[in-house]
Amino acid sequence: MTAIELRGVTKQYGDVTAVADLDLVVEEGSIFGFLGPNGAGKSTVINCLLDYIRPTEGQISVLGHDAQEETLAVRERTGVLPQGFDLYDRLTGRHHLEFMIDSTGAADDPEAIAERVGIGDAIDRQVGGYSRGMTQRLILGTALVGQPDLLILDEPSTGLDPEGAHEMREIVRAEADRGATVFFSSHILGQVEAVCDEVGILQNGSLVAEDTVDGLRNAIEAETTLTAAVEQLPDAALAAVRALADVSSVSATDTTVTVQCADAAKMTVLRELETAGATVEDFELTETSLEELFLTYTDDETDTSDHDRPGEVLTQ
Amino acid sequence: MSILLVAKKDFQDAIRSLTLVAVVGIFTAFLAFYTYYEFTMTPLTTTTAFDLYQSTANAVVVIGTLLGYKSIAGERESGSLKFLLGAPHTRRDVVLGKFLGRVAVVVVTVVIGFVVVSPHYVMLAASPSVTAYVGLIGRLLVPGVVFVAVALALSAASRSTTVAMWGAIVLAIVFAFAWDMVRNVIESFMLPPDAGIPNWFRLITRFNPKYFYLDAQTLELGNAAPFYLEPWFGGVIVAGWLLIPLGLAYLLFERSDLA
Structure with a gap:
C-alpha cells in the first residue's frame, strides 16, 4: 500500500512554478524524509497534500483518498504539523489538545500527550506565553492525537534546541514503530539521515534524488x-x-x-x-x-x- | 458536530479577548447614557423601550461588523487556519462554525449590555414592560447577526485583513449611517410632497437589515399593502442577507489557496 502518491503534480503562482510535474510515492509504514533547501517547494507539496492549496495540475492520493476531493477522510487519519502556523494565544495548551481530541473523537488524555511532548507543566498556561519551541511541541502533541495513520511534519524541528530535536526524532521513531507512516520535511540533512528509511531531495520544485539513506550512501561511497x-x-x-x-x-x-x-x-x-x-x-x-x-x-x-x-x- | 466544535473554540477564544471586554463596556455605557437621554430629554411624548432601537441598532451593526471582519482573514494571515484545518474539519465547517461562534459573541455582548442597564430602564420608564424590553433585544439582534454574516463573508473572501477591514468599514458606514441620510434627503426633497411615501420606497428602506421589521403593521398601512410589506417578507430579506453573502464567500473560500 502507498500512503502518499503524487502523479504529475504542478503548482504555479502566476509565472512562477513552485512545483513542476512531480511524481512521488511514499510506502505505508515508512519514515520518509523530504529534503531540500528553503524555497525548493517542500511546503507547497505538503500544503497540497493537506488541501491548504490546490495543485494547478496532477493527482494526489493520501491514504488511498483523493487529497482534493476527500479532504475530510484524509484529515481524519492524518496528524499535521504545518509550517508557518499559529495557535490561539488566549487559549491554553489544554484547550488546544482538547479541541483536537474532540475533533477527532479520540479517547486521548491531554495531560499524557502534553507530558509526552515535554510541555506537561505548561499545559494550563495560555499559548501566548509559550516560547517558539513550546508552541512547536504543542502542535506536535495535537498531531499525535488519535494515533493517526499518517504524520505529516513540515520542518518539525523549527525552534527546537538540539535536545528538543532529538526528542522529536524519538517520537517520530516511536510513531513509526506503532505502524504510522511519517512524512517529514527538512532543510537539514542530519535530522533526516538519523531517522528516515527513505529520502527524497527536492530542488527547484523537482525531485533530484529519491532513495534509501543507505542507497544514497552507497551511491557516494x-x-x-x-x-x-x-x-x-x-x-x-x-x-x-x-x-x-x-x-x-x-x-x-x-x-x-x-x-x-x-x-x-x-x-x-x-x-x-x-x-x-x-x-x-x-x-x-x-x-x-x-x-x-x-x-x-x-x-x-x-x-x-x-x-x-x-x-x-x-x-x- | 464539526461546526459546533469550531464554534465553541471560536467563542472560547473570543470571550478572552480584551478588545471584547472593551466593546462590551463601551456598549453598556452607551446604552446607559442613551436610555437616560431618551427617557428624560423628550418629555413631550411617551417614550417606550422601542424608542431605544434606532441608535442602538447602529451600535449593534458596528459591533457585528467588528466581530466579523477579522474572523477568517485574521486566521488565514496568522496561520492558525492551518491548525484548524489540520483537524478533521472542512472549509465549510470553518465558515459556519466561525459564524455561529461570532453570533454567540454578539448575543452575549448585547444581552450583557441590556441586563446591566435594565434597572436603569425600570426606574426611568413610565410603565416598564419586560415584553417590550425583551422584544427590543430580540429585534436588535437581527442586524447584529446579519452584519456578523456580511463581515465574516468579506473576511472569508479576502486574502488580507486590511481588505476585509476596509470592506467592513464601508459596509458599517453605508448601512448604519449613510442609508438614513440618503433616505431622508430623498424623502424630503425628491418625492412629491403630498402624495405620501410610495410603497417601493418603503421596500427600499426595508432592504437595510436594520429596518427588516418595517411591515404593513408597524407602518399602520391597513390591508392594502403589497406582499413585500407583509411581516413574512422581513424574514425573506434577513434570510437573503445571511445566505447570499455567506454562500458567495464560501464558494470563494472553498476554491482559494489558504497558504
Whole structure:
C-alpha cells in the first residue's frame, strides 16, 4: 500500500512554478524524509497534500483518498504539523489538545500527550506565553492525537534546541514503530539521515534524488572530494574539469579547486587541471559525506546564510 | 458536530479577548447614557423601550461588523487556519462554525449590555414592560447577526485583513449611517410632497437589515399593502442577507489557496 502518491503534480503562482510535474510515492509504514533547501517547494507539496492549496495540475492520493476531493477522510487519519502556523494565544495548551481530541473523537488524555511532548507543566498556561519551541511541541502533541495513520511534519524541528530535536526524532521513531507512516520535511540533512528509511531531495520544485539513506550512501561511497591548491587558475581549467564524465561538482576560490568526482577519476582531474594551465602545488583527498552530497544536489540555489547551513546542525 | 466544535473554540477564544471586554463596556455605557437621554430629554411624548432601537441598532451593526471582519482573514494571515484545518474539519465547517461562534459573541455582548442597564430602564420608564424590553433585544439582534454574516463573508473572501477591514468599514458606514441620510434627503426633497411615501420606497428602506421589521403593521398601512410589506417578507430579506453573502464567500473560500 502507498500512503502518499503524487502523479504529475504542478503548482504555479502566476509565472512562477513552485512545483513542476512531480511524481512521488511514499510506502505505508515508512519514515520518509523530504529534503531540500528553503524555497525548493517542500511546503507547497505538503500544503497540497493537506488541501491548504490546490495543485494547478496532477493527482494526489493520501491514504488511498483523493487529497482534493476527500479532504475530510484524509484529515481524519492524518496528524499535521504545518509550517508557518499559529495557535490561539488566549487559549491554553489544554484547550488546544482538547479541541483536537474532540475533533477527532479520540479517547486521548491531554495531560499524557502534553507530558509526552515535554510541555506537561505548561499545559494550563495560555499559548501566548509559550516560547517558539513550546508552541512547536504543542502542535506536535495535537498531531499525535488519535494515533493517526499518517504524520505529516513540515520542518518539525523549527525552534527546537538540539535536545528538543532529538526528542522529536524519538517520537517520530516511536510513531513509526506503532505502524504510522511519517512524512517529514527538512532543510537539514542530519535530522533526516538519523531517522528516515527513505529520502527524497527536492530542488527547484523537482525531485533530484529519491532513495534509501543507505542507497544514497552507497551511491557516494565511490565519490571522493579532491581539494587542489593551484598557483593560478585559468577559467578554462574549471570548464575543462566540469566537462569530465565522472565529476559531479566543481567549486573554486582564487587558488583552491574543490572537485567531487568518482574515486577512479581523481588522476584524470589532476591531469586535466595541469593541461589547462593550472599548476597544482598540493592536493588532498577526502571521502564525500552525505552532507556534501546533499549540498551537491542543492548547490546552485542553497541559501548559504549561517542559519541554514546544513553542516551547522550536523556538527552540533 | 464539526461546526459546533469550531464554534465553541471560536467563542472560547473570543470571550478572552480584551478588545471584547472593551466593546462590551463601551456598549453598556452607551446604552446607559442613551436610555437616560431618551427617557428624560423628550418629555413631550411617551417614550417606550422601542424608542431605544434606532441608535442602538447602529451600535449593534458596528459591533457585528467588528466581530466579523477579522474572523477568517485574521486566521488565514496568522496561520492558525492551518491548525484548524489540520483537524478533521472542512472549509465549510470553518465558515459556519466561525459564524455561529461570532453570533454567540454578539448575543452575549448585547444581552450583557441590556441586563446591566435594565434597572436603569425600570426606574426611568413610565410603565416598564419586560415584553417590550425583551422584544427590543430580540429585534436588535437581527442586524447584529446579519452584519456578523456580511463581515465574516468579506473576511472569508479576502486574502488580507486590511481588505476585509476596509470592506467592513464601508459596509458599517453605508448601512448604519449613510442609508438614513440618503433616505431622508430623498424623502424630503425628491418625492412629491403630498402624495405620501410610495410603497417601493418603503421596500427600499426595508432592504437595510436594520429596518427588516418595517411591515404593513408597524407602518399602520391597513390591508392594502403589497406582499413585500407583509411581516413574512422581513424574514425573506434577513434570510437573503445571511445566505447570499455567506454562500458567495464560501464558494470563494472553498476554491482559494489558504497558504
